[in-house]
Amino acid sequence: MGCFEKYLSIWVALAMICGVVGGMVAPDVFGVIAELEFARVNLVIGVLIWLMVYPMMLKVDLSSLRGVGDAPKGLALTLVVNWLIKPFTMAALSVFFFEYVFAGFVSADEAQQYIAGMILLGVAPCTAMVFVWSHLTRGDASYTLVQVSVNDLVLVVAFVPIVSLLLGVTELQIPWGTLLVSVVAFVVVPLIAGVATQTYLSKRGGAEAVERLSSRLKPTSVMGLLLTIVILFGLQSETITSQPGHVVLIAVPLLIQSYGIFFLSYGFAYVLKLPFRIAAPAAMIGTSNFFELAVAVAISLFGLHSGAALATVVGVLIEVPVMLSLVAFANRTQGWFSSDFSVK
Secondary structure (H helix, E strand, O other), X not given: OHHHHHOHHHHHHHHHHHHHHHHHHOHHHHHHHHHOEEOOEEHHHHHHHHHHHHHHHOOOOHXXXXXXXXXXHHHHHHHHHHHHHHHHHHHHHHHHHHHHHXXXXXXXXXXXXXXXXXXXXXXXXXXXXXXXXXXXXXXXXXXXXXXXXXXXXXXXXXXXXXXXXXXXXXXXOOOHHHHHHHHXXXXXXXXXXXXXXXXXXHHHHHHHHHHHHHHHHHHHHHHHHHHHHHHHHHHOHHHHHHOHXXXXXXXXXXXXXXXXXXXXXXXXXXXXXXXXXXXXHHHHHHHOEOHHHHHHHHHHHHOOOOHHHHHHHHHHHHHHHHHHHHHHHHHHOHHHOOOOOOOO
């Protein structure tokens, strides 16, 4: 799999093309995949995400979680960026572009729909895929788990008020089933499976046995990522081909937001002198999105074929390529950070 890792950007590009072409050539196949969902979480993509997350959970050391309170800076950075900065910068960017810069290219109604969809993305920090990005940057698995878990707790109480404030929607109906299923399926179950496997292997072969299994599962994790890209682009091939112009317009502020939030978080992590294994995942969490929740809320509020739903879907489309580019950047710049874990 060294070849896959070395040329990962090429395989991702090919996966995107295969997805779009596959969606056009065999729409019925992707239609069947789209129908396989529970609580608006696609089961096929769910399995693939689970396969990507599980190897990361093998490295979680539950005993080390007690020491997280001694290293609060990474957690504080994640919370400040996700809840005090990101939602409001996304709202500002979306309004700036669609009420001013792109005003001549879309109708006023379309502009408001796109703004709404992008705001929903901005208020939904990542729950599952961040484990993949953390894994690819060799992040601290235990600390990443704490960061994601705390974000999920804040999400439950903060999502509705912030979305209501930014959208002016007072009777917001959150698909709690989507939220609950996602957290359980992508965090709780893989964690239990990973810790159980780690405990079993440690008793029989020590830490070396755990590391061997993790290494063997790495190809599975990468293939899961590529298949996820194929399916996501296949499911949205009609959107990509029927409204390419609007997809590009929506992508512009989303790209600026994604890279802007990453470099802001990464810069703060550098100033705070966080070790790389905490700094990289902290920046990734703020950049990545809980797209299942954003898409589900957009559909429930504005309808399946609304501009808001389209905006959240574009967020899904750019998510993986953007995050992989940031993973590559982080890995190339890890020398900027300390490898010391004694963060205060």
